[in-house]
Amino acid sequence: MFCDNQIFAAPLAGITDRPFRRVMRQFSPNSPLLTEMISCHSLVGAHKNCLRNFDRYDDEGAVGAQIFGANVNLMADAAKILADAGARWIDINMGCPVPKVATRAGAGAHLMRDHALAGRIMSAVVRAAGVPVSIKTRLGWDDAHADWRDLINIAADCGVRFATLHGRTRAQLYVGPALLPDVHGAPIPIIANGDIRTADDARRAENLGYGGVMVARALMGRPWALREITGGAAPENIGEVVLRHLEYALEYYGARTAVPMFRKHAAWYSAGMSNSSEFRIRVNQITDPDDLKSAIREFWGCVENI
Ligand SMILES: Cc1cc2nc3c(=O)[nH]c(=O)nc-3n(C[C@H](O)[C@H](O)[C@H](O)COP(=O)(O)O)c2cc1C
Incomplete structure (x- = not known):
């Protein structure tokens, strides 16, 4: 069974901000937590809407910062800024389906359709960050293009340390059950995401070859949800x-x-x-x-x- 440090909190825009991470941390001292996704444009341009995302992370334990964008140089600069601010690792968003990100900005899930650009971003971020780099992606764009294995192989070649796989396609958005494929033999560790709530879900993922699990919507209103996976209780008060x-x-x-x-x-x-x-x-x-x-x-x- 997974240890605390293999049970991740997902990035959730509008939710996993610093106050929420502070509460999660009290229940789960060793679990890796992720920031909300941070735009490379707004971060590098020090856009005022992004200032609240510009935290220091040194006092937060194992916290990774997630970035999104499609501009290779800005993504590399953003990774460096966040690593310098104390992020323990940098996660690249390759799964966000919302039109503002995936269609208009050519970022997030769009990178599942443009593996060449995804590769250039991953290589540049790995070179710039100075801390480990991961990606978070989905099964593929839609059922006809469920080519996650190709992207994971490119990620491994680019020096990405691990990947999170959300068991839905971009076309599925967040609807319907997540289906996690067998990942035995993948070139880097893969973290399972999608409908992870219980110890049984985590055991199933482990049997499929995953190196850990990432809890997402189950955290809403339940910042103690990570520790429940390893048998911890909900708080009394x-x-x-x-x-x-x-x-x-x-x-x-x-x-x-x-x-x-x-x-x-x-x-x-x-x-x-x-x-x-x-x-x-x-x-x-x-x-x-x-x-x-x-x-x-x-x-x-x-x-x-x-
Ligand atoms: C409100 C909301 C915000 C999200 N924000 C992000 C984000 O910033 N970055 C990201 O990679 N995924 C984001 N996601 C996707 C989740 O991290 C996760 O991949 C997805 O919810 C599937 O897991 P679940 O079925 O356990 O909820 C978000 C999902 C929701 C519902």
Whole structure:
């Protein structure tokens, strides 16, 4: 069975920011965590929308930074900037299907259709980064082009250390069950991604030849999900976790941004609990951080001094 350091947290745009990683880290001291995807353009241009992505990572343990883009030189520069900022490794996004990334920018999943460009990006990033480089990709563009093996072979030739394989095609987006192929004999270790939730899922991946697993949507509202795979329990007092996450978000973004941004997290944390829809409606109207804390305390019945 996999150890903690083989159980990865996926990059999730709008979710795996520094406050959320801080909470995950408390449950999983040794698991590798990834940042949200970071545009090489906005990073190298120090675009103001990207400044929040420009963290230092030195105090975060094993954190990798994920970059996306289609410009070879900017991708290499971005990798160097993030490695200098303390990222332990650089992950290249080769799976994002959203039109803004895959169609208009020619990045993300588009690189599954342009292996020559993908190869040039991987070689340049490996040369520039000074830390290990990985890629995250899918089975292929669609069922007729499920050529992940070719891309993994190119990655290995370019010096990429490992790859994450999401068991869906770009055409499938995030819908339908993920199907993980057998990867025995792959030239680099492959991490399994797609519908990974339980220890059984991880064991199945191990039997198929994977070197680890990456948990994605199962983390929403469950920052302890990584440790559940190795038999750890969910925390007893979830309200405390929610309040801590909120404190970190307030500290990081300030109240104006953090309070509305936290609504989705509050919804995920409370999903499936009784009265959760009333709680969501209440939280969606709140603009003051102290009111949000009170609503959370009330919902989870937390003691006043947390
Ligand atoms: C809201 C959301 C944001 C995502 N952001 C990223 C991202 O920034 N980079 C990336 O490589 N994949 C991203 N993904 C894809 C996930 O990392 C993962 O590959 C996918 O959700 C499949 O795993 P799952 O079935 O366990 O959710 C995102 C997915 C979702 C739902």
